[in-house]
Amino acid sequence: MSLVRAALDRLFPPDPGWLRLIAAVSATLAGLTTFVIVALMGTIAGVPVIDRVLGFAIALFIAATVRDSTIHQKLTTIAIGGVGACASTIVAALLIDQPMADAVLLPAMMFVIAFFSVRSPRHGSIGLVSLIAYLIALVSKQPAETLPLRLLVIVVAATVAALVRCVLIPERPESEIERLRHEVRSCISKVLALVAAAVGKGSWTAASRRRLRRQASRLDEIIMLAQARLVSSAKQPAYPGWGWLQLFEIQLATRRVEQIALQDLGGPEERVALLSRIEVIGAAGQQAPLPPAPGRLGGALDMLGHVLSEMPVGEPDYPAFVPPAASPPAWRPALQTATASTLAIACSELILPNRWYWAAFAAFVMFRETRSRGESVAKGTAFVIGTTAGLVAGQLLATLLSGHELQSIVAIVIAVFLAFQANVIAYSVMVFWITVILGLMFGMMGYFTFDVLLTRLEESAIGVASGVLVACLVLVRRERDVTEEAAAAFLNALRNLVRGAAAVLLEGKPTRNLASHILGTGQRFRELEAVAASEQSSFGMVRRERLRRRVMVLGACENWGRELGTICLRSGRIEDAGLTKIAADALARTDATLGYLTGAGSKTAGAIAGADTANNVVPAGADDPISHAVHLLLRLDAALDRVAAIRDERASVR
Incomplete structure (x- = not known):
């Protein structure tokens, strides 16, 4: 059953707020209408089938790749993309009798596209549309007269494409946000249902634990999407419902329910009351004050119910946009792309003369949106696997639908939807x-034979092999280096967050960018997770285990830092002298450890270790937000000391 679920998740992955579905509808409608x-x-003048395919592909890729936020920006990108497609089509037609010039120009074009794609989504959209138009012109070889x-x-x-994206199916942030909020409610209900089932049985199974963790992770992703939409729409009128800060608190409260439930389901005498409280929260939040629910899990459920029913009053200003972490110089992926495509073309000319287009394209995609050697190789491997399986399915479908243009278009539309789902x-x-x-499409153009599709597979293998060779020899960027850069970016973001919290807790000075520091820390950690996954799949057991432990501890730091920042956004200065001393010491150690981990300072004495010590130094029973913030500081202090120990352990075995 788990294998079936995993397969379905890959074929039909979750689509919070129907964002991918709507994108697929927009792109498909644009392509189909153009066709x-x-x-x-x-019916008025002779138009070959290849031009129908050209129109379908250009409209599809324009509608699918435009990422601008305003209608004016979208129209500008679409117009420039159309001009780029026209220019590349003209160039291909003029060089139709000069195959050598074609072969030389394509790597140069890919270099320019890869170089500017790193700079902004607009450049990537324009470049990709121009490249698609050029490749279609090379395949069809239509003369200049056409x-x-x-x-x-x-x-x-x-x-x-402009009419579809800007008029027929425009992006409506308020609708997207409301759909995402509905998804948040649905995820919380599923989390509560899993907890209720475990409380009823009095224990967890391995499968139910996995389902709970998977559902909680999905909730994190949906809340991040909703917050991004809210932040990007901050200049528009406020939307009714949960605000971005309350979404933080909902995420933290739900995570606390998950973590406590996995450890403590309460005693037999408490479970009836716990099930009753879960039912109340799942039905309508917690609309009116209720007697405290029993046990640790009861307290966590009460907090979740309170947060769900709380009106978003007095939210701080929306955080500023958080730019992505510094990316490597644009010339590196551009040069790798050009070198790999040149090598692919040269090898194809030796093995498959005049059939080098797909090999060059395979080399191109290997370096698109990848950050390291391992990611490029993994992407190339996935490209060959997908192409091989698609070859068999494409052969079968194209044979069955040969001569049936309408049925072929329907099949293409369905395939486009499924491709978007997997994107x-x-x-x-x-x-x-x-x-x-x-x-x-080849079948509709009249170019389809099994030999043609088999050639596509051979070209894919040549392109990927060329890409692997270039990734391993030319301007190599090791997985470890990328992971270290991502870890440093996260730790720097966490340091900014901790310093912002310190200004609130010790001085009572609200930090203007604290909200952006919270969002930035979460974003940097997601980037670290992504690059660490690539490194973990590339090396031996010892390094994988050490990296896994490091990322796990940093994940806890991100969670505690987010909770600390959220408290500081709504709280003030510590008034108790004892807590002030504890917090000041913990903040000093934490800042020093972060400096050591980011290379901006030297190693200091070990931090206070463990939650038990934190419970001893903070007065027992102090559950107010300020005391909890001090607990979080002590946990961060201990966890970062552990990260430093893992780093020293790694350095000692090099």
Whole structure:
């Protein structure tokens, strides 16, 4: 059953707020509408099938890749993308009798696209659309006399994409936010249902523990999406319902229920009351004060019910936009892309003359949105696996639908939807559906044979092999280096967060950017998780285990730092002299340890270790927010000391 669930999760991964579904509808509608318009144009003047495919592909990729936030910015990107597609089509037509020039120009074009794609999503969208138009022109080899009609098709495609993205299916932040809030409620209900089932039985099974952790992780992802939408829409009127800070508190309260439930389900005499409280919270939050629920789990449930029913009054200003962590210089992936595509073209010319297009494209995608050698190799492997499986499916479908244009378009539309569903989450599945789409398109253009698809597979292998060679020899960026950079970015963000909290707790001075520090710390940790996963899949057991422990401890630090920052946004200065001394000492040690870990300071004496010590120095029964903030500081102090020990352990075995 778990294998079936895992397979379904890869084919149909969760889509919070229907964001991928709506993106798929927009892109597919743009492509399909353009296809129909170009087909109708064929009733007036002769329009070859390849131009219908050209219009479909350009409209699809424009609608799918535009990422601007305002309508004016979207229209600008779409217009420039259309101009880029026209320019690349003209160049390909003019070089139709000069295959050597084609082969030389493509790596140069890929270099420019890869270089500017690092700078902004707009450059990436324009570059990708131009590249698709150029590759279609190379495959079809239509002469210059057909240029006016093809340019008209591109203009129609860009116009349709603009109408779909800006008029028919515009992005409505308030609707997206409300759908995401609904997803948050649904996730919390599922978490509570799992906890209730365990409370009723009095124990957990291994499977139910996994389901609870998976559901809690999904809640984290949905809340991050909702917060990003709220922050990006902060200049618009406030939306009714949970605000971005309350979403933080809901996330923390739900996580606390999860963590306590996994450790303590309460005694037999407490479980009836716990089940009753879960039912009340799941039905309508906690609308009115209720008697305290028993035990630690009861306290966590009461807190969750309170947060869910609390009105978002007096929220701080929305945090500023948090830019991504510093990326490597743009010339590195650009040079690797150009070198790999050149090598792929050269090898293809030796093995498969005049069939080098797909090999060059395979080399191109290997370095798109990858950060290290390991990620590039993994992406290339997934590309070959997806292409191989797509080859079989594409052969079958194209054979069955040969000569049936309408049925082929329907199949392409379905494949586009499924490719969007797999996008980012399951790269090999996305490549599978793209390969199926290409097989169907080749069939519609009249170029389809099994030999053609088999050639695609051979070209993919050549392109990926070229990419692997370049990734391992040219400007190599090791996984460990990328992980260390991501860890340093996270620790620096955490240091800013802790310093902002210190200003509130010790001086009573609200930090203007504290909210942005909270968001930035969470974002940096997600980036660290992503690159660490790549390193963990590449090396031996000892290094994997050491990295796993390090990321696990840093994850706890991110969680405690987020909770600390959230408290400081709504609380003030510590008034108790004893707590002030404890907090000041912990903050000093934490700042020093963070300085040591980021290379900005020297190692200091060990921190207070463990939650038990924290419970001894903070007065027992002090559950007010300020006392809890001091608890969190002590936990951060101890955890970061553990991270320093792991670092020293790693250094000693080098």
